[in-house]
Amino acid sequence: MTTNEEELTAIRASVASLCAGFPAEYWRALDRERAYPTDFVDAMTREGFLGALIPEEFGGSGLGLRAASAILEEVHKNGCNAAACHAQMYTMGTILKHGSPEQKSRWLPAIATGEIRLQAFGVTEPTSGSETLALGTTATREGDHYVVNGQKIWTSRAEHSDFMILLARTTPRDQIKSRMDGLSVFMLDMRAALGNGLTIRPIRTMMNHATTEVFFDNVKVSAANLIGEEGKGFRYILDGMNAERTLIAAECLGDAQWFIDKASRYASERKVFGRPIGANQAVQFPIARAYAQYRAAALMVERAADRFDAGLPAGEEANIAKLLASEASWAAAEACVQTHGGFGFAEEFDIERKFRETRLYQVAPISTNLILAFLGQNALGMPKSY
Numbered sequence: 306m307t308t309n310e311e312e313l314t315a316i317r318a319s320v321a322s323l324c325a326g327f328p329a330e331y332w333r334a335l336d337r338e339r340a341y342p343t344d345f346v347d348a349m350t351r352e353g354f355l356g357a358l359i360p361e362e363f364g365g366s367g368l369g370l371r372a373a374s375a376i377l378e379e380v381h382k383n384g385c386n387a388a389a390c391h392a393q394m395y396t397m398g399t400i401l402k403h404g405s406p407e408q409k410s411r412w413l414p415a416i417a418t419g420e421i422r423l424q425a426f427g428v429t430e431p432t433s434g435s436e437t438l439a440l441g442t443t444a445t446r447e448g449d450h451y452v453v454n455g456q457k458i459w460t461s462r463a464e465h466s467d468f469m470i471l472l473a474r475t476t477p478r479d480q481i482k483s484r485m486d487g488l489s490v491f492m493l494d495m496r497a498a499l500g501n502g503l504t505i506r507p508i509r510t511m512m513n514h515a516t517t518e519v520f521f522d523n524v525k526v527s528a529a530n531l532i533g534e535e536g537k538g539f540r541y542i543l544d545g546m547n548a549e550r551t552l553i554a555a556e557c558l559g560d561a562q563w564f565i566d567k568a569s570r571y572a573s574e575r576k577v578f579g580r581p582i583g584a585n586q587a588v589q590f591p592i593a594r595a596y597a598q599y600r601a602a603a604l605m606v607e608r609a610a611d612r613f614d615a616g617l618p619a620g621e622e623a624n625i626a627k628l629l630a631s632e633a634s635w636a637a638a639e640a641c642v643q644t645h646g647g648f649g650f651a652e653e654f655d656i657e658r659k660f661r662e663t664r665l666y667q668v669a670p671i672s673t674n675l676i677l678a679f680l681g682q683n684a685l686g687m688p689k690s691y
């Protein structure tokens with residue numbers, strides 16, 4: 306589980322060598338078409354990076370979150386984008402932690418090899434938004450299966466996934482004893498459900514992100530696909546969110562390094578008024594400040610991952626890591642655009658694309674305000690806003 310610095314360096318080197326096969330032109334062309342990076346995802350799968358967190362007994366690499374973070378950070382540092390496949394890494398955590406022995410051996414080995422693509426995570430709904438406990442998609446037990454009705458939004462990669470981890474209401478809100486109860490987690494076979502009540506509608510976004518709306522009209526899911534106990538699903542999902550937030554924070558660290566590297570090189574090379582623009586502190590300092598922000602965020606990502614790997618509570622650290630890292634990557638993106646002047650807007654410099662991509666992380670998978678509310682209320686004991 307624990308990976309030493311030497312092993313992390315080796316992992317980073319092999320990720321970097323994979324990424325070298327997917328240069329900027331590859332991502333630029335996909336961005337233009339809003340197309341899915343199938344070859345990149347296949348390569349990540351083949352090299353076993355997406356099975357990093359799956360224990361060896363189930364065919365994965367048995368690595369911890371620290372190593373998984375290094376993988377995703379390196380992908381982004383090298384100008385690639387893991388958003389198309391990162392969920393394959395962590396979504397299975399719900400099965401690993403809360404699934405039955407039979408469910409683990411049924412699914413985890415196939416997820417580790419990529420034979421089963423578990424890329425879709427259906428939590429957010431159009432009406433409830435950040436208020437997950439208010440979600441309205443229902444799963445009603447009928448004999449040996451449940452019948453699902455409702456709608457999800459922003460279900461990313463649904464068109465490129467075989468299964469979805471679905472959070473749905475199994476007990477009406479007015480009948481639950483504790484506010485955390487009443488929601489359940491299912492491993493929904495989307496291949497079987499498509500055309501049988503499940504409809505996926507892509508949403509075109511400002512960056513190339515294969516996200517969708519998903520509609521459920523009497524979709525059947527076997528009771529054997531309920532993960533853990535009925536009604537306890539929200540707790541299971543919360544548990545997995547710490548891993549997700551830490552990993553996405555690691556992607557932000559990678560983005561930050563990409564922007565900082567690009568900006569500092571250009572600032573040193575580009576000459577205007579007879580000297581490099583980076584000699585002007587108004588150009589140099591925003592890049593240096595973004596670097597300081599990235600370094601501080603990196604410590605928090607490490608701390609969150611180490612606590613998660615040690616089985617310690619990591620909610621506060623994972624949230625702070627995501628907050629700081631998403632702000633660091635944004636500061637770096639801003640500095641990079643500004644440093645490049647007009648060229649910051651040219652497609653062939655890739656900056657405007659990465660700028661659009663990294664902006665997402667202040668909103669998803671959780672928005673900055675909700676993290677601040679979590680810290681204000683839980684770390685500092687201030688009054689609740691929700």
Ligand SMILES: Cc1cc2nc3c(=O)[nH]c(=O)nc-3n(C[C@H](O)[C@H](O)[C@H](O)COP(=O)(O)OP(=O)(O)OC[C@H]3O[C@@H](n4cnc5c(N)ncnc54)[C@H](O)[C@@H]3O)c2cc1C
Nearest residue numbers: 426427428429434435459460461668669670671672674675
């Ligand atoms: C590209 C993309 C991919 C995504 N992928 C997935 C996915 O795969 N699966 C999935 O389930 N979800 C996914 N999401 C959803 C994402 O997690 C949500 O968009 C995010 O959590 C914010 O929720 P919302 O959009 O409903 O905003 P809302 O909840 O409507 O919030 C809107 C704004 O109000 C603020 N706000 C709301 N309540 C409060 C409050 N109490 N105090 C202060 N501010 C508040 C928020 O911070 C936010 O800035 C994705 C989103 C995007 C854009």
